[in-house]
């Protein structure tokens with residue numbers, strides 16, 4: 199039997215067991231995917247002993263994504279770009295780390311907007327944390343032309359722009375509306391809009407009519423940003439797609455089947471979010 203799971207602190211909120219459990223059942227795989235609550239002081243040792251624990255690998259969530267990156271022998275380019283990892287597995291006994299949020303975001307976007315061609319497009323990104331870095335990595339890989347990056351702490355945006363080069367331009371947070379006017383895609387990578395938290399404060403009326411608006415927040419599923427975008431007739435892409443699609447590569451590495459993100463799975467997770 200193959201074992202995998204998700205590691206975090208706390209971990210009870212994680213929806214990964216629901217997602218992977220659905221796939222294990224759907225594909226009739228003799229496997230286990232469970233939760234591991236590991237305190238920060240113990241996490242390096244946990245990763246060192248993954249194999250002794252009988253695990254084929256794991257997902258990693260807050261606050262351990264940087265520790266997972268450091269623990270690996272080899273890190274994939276998306277993980278390097280983000281400086282963090284959310285998926286670990288073994289190849290020839292060596293621990294490998296990737297950040298599948300990047301591809302998860304892109305695949306979610308492409309699933310939501312079939313036929314979307316990002317080549318040469320202008321993108322506005324709100325936030326400059328690890329999530330933003332992963333998403334920028336994925337978008338540049340898809341051939342976008344220019345990325346305008348807006349962050350409350352300007353120095354952090356400057357550092358991200360310096361990492362990626364001339365296609366990524368850093369701007370002050372206060373310029374986020376004016377500076378997004380020409381964008382074909384706007385992505386909120388901050389936690390603003392999260393249930394119970396501070397609002398984002400972004401007037402979508404300043405965007406082009408053809409602009410796609412994406413949010414990585416998925417509780418609530420319809421954030422105020424997405425709701426106002428939809429009300430104005432803009433295409434809105436929620437954060438749940440990214441959560442589902444980021445889970446695909448790990449499942450494939452550990453259990454040997456590339457799983458499908460189905461409407462049934464999406465509905466299952468939505469019921470869980472709404473019941474929470």
Ligand code: ATR
Nearest residue numbers: 325326327328329330349350351354387388389396
């Ligand atoms: P992650 O790795 O998930 O992206 P993070 O590194 O904590 O998380 O980044 C969170 C992002 O949300 C940052 O861009 C942060 O801005 P700062 O770099 O200035 O901290 C942004 N953010 C969080 N709270 C914010 C707020 N109240 N206003 C504006 N931006 C905020």
